Amino acid sequence: MTSAATERFDTLERARRGDEAAFEELMRMHERQVLRTSLRLLGRVEDAQDAAQETFLRLYRNLGVFGSAEEIRPWLYRVTVNACHDLNRRRGRLVADDREFDLAVADNDEARIDDAERRELLAEALTYLPEKERAAVVLREIEGLETHEVASILGSTPATVRTQVSTGRARLRNIVARLQRRKHGLR
Amino acid sequence: MDFDELGLRELPEPPAKARDEVRSRVLGRIRTRRRIRKALVAASALAAGLLMVAAALIAPLSVGPVPAPPMLASAPAAPSIPLRGPERSRRQAHRSPKPAAPPLMVRLETDDPNVVILWMAN
Numbered sequence: 001m002t003s004a005a006t007e008r009f010d011t012l013e014r015a016r017r018g019d020e021a022a023f024e025e026l027m028r029m030h031e032r033q034v035l036r037t038s039l040r041l042l043g044r045v046e047d048a049q050d051a052a053q054e055t056f057l058r059l060y061r062n063l064g065v066f067g068s069a070e071e072i073r074p075w076l077y078r079v080t081v082n083a084c085h086d087l088n089r090r091r092g093r094l095v096a097d098d099r100e101f102d103l104a105v106a107d108n109d110e111a112r113i114d115d116a117e118r119r120e121l122l123a124e125a126l127t128y129l130p131e132k133e134r135a136a137v138v139l140r141e142i143e144g145l146e147t148h149e150v151a152s153i154l155g156s157t158p159a160t161v162r163t164q165v166s167t168g169r170a171r172l173r174n175i176v177a178r179l180q181r182r183k184h185g186l187r
Numbered sequence: 188m189d190f191d192e193l194g195l196r197e198l199p200e201p202p203a204k205a206r207d208e209v210r211s212r213v214l215g216r217i218r219t220r221r222r223i224r225k226a227l228v229a230a231s232a233l234a235a236g237l238l239m240v241a242a243a244l245i246a247p248l249s250v251g252p253v254p255a256p257p258m259l260a261s262a263p264a265a266p267s268i269p270l271r272g273p274e275r276s277r278r279q280a281h282r283s284p285k286p287a288a289p290p291l292m293v294r295l296e297t298d299d300p301n302v303v304i305l306w307m308a309n
Contacts, residue, residue: 020214027210035201035209045201049209056213119198141195 008069016063023063027056030072033143034080040138041084043127051083058083077143078153081135088131118176121183125175129168132156136164137172 008029014022034055038048058079059072066072126134132154139150140161147165151158288309295304 020217023217024210024214027213031206031210032200035206039201040198045205048201049205049212052209053212053216056209057216060213060217115194115197118194122195123198137195142198144196 005069012063012066012069012072023060026059026072030076031056033073034076037077037080037138037143038084040123040126040142041081041134042087043123047084047087051080051087054083054087055080074149074153077139077145081139081153085131117180117183121176121179122172125172125179128175129171133164133168133171136161137168140165141169 011022011025011029015026031052035048035052038051038055039045042048042051055076059076062075066075126138129137135154136150136156139145139153140147145153147158147161150156150165151161154161156164291308293306293308295306297304
């Protein structure tokens, strides 16, 4: 075990014994991951904060289940995805309807957009993807996890994840193009 | 537009303020829970103590069968004595304290002064 791993394990052990400062340290280690994933899945910072809060409270209640500190990261991804799903369901929010953004979009009529606008459109476009596709795209393309890791987190198979990511990519590209044209008054 | 050009990984990170807020909310919830748990433990201990005091106060007033005290030691076995002797003596001891009733005597005098009828009954 490396010294960093030993240090992380020590932090986990102290947090288990009820050391609040150690738990805060654990949160600091993982909060970017949790909040970023929540934000990509939910689209709004306030909702992402609620999901992240629920995720960390579940972590606090389940500190005893980890054999090592390395198990926390994938566990947090799984719980974050579930917390976002629960939040959507609890609030009765409908998953954005992506039918409006069909795949038959011409590729050549895109207006030039700057980086900031592109990022804004992309973040919005993500919210239009179906929930499972969105989770697969976020974990694979944004968080950079391996396909088998994504499959394990989503309780799916690598083949399904590959399909979801591929479909999600195509859909996302077209949704961005549609949003861009709408914004610039093109039809 | 190529997908990679979309730059999914270039999406901005959530603001640091949002992370701070989440952290403080989580720690606040944990502290509240701990306080509630401590209060529950204290309340349970207090309730248990009150119950014990109440039981101690009520117990002497209640009339009920008193349980037999635990046997601390047993007496040595009594020596074997033939039954007849003590039985007889016990019977005698039983009878002797009874006071002997005086016999009932009736004296009947007849016309003839030389004839007197004495009637005795036990």
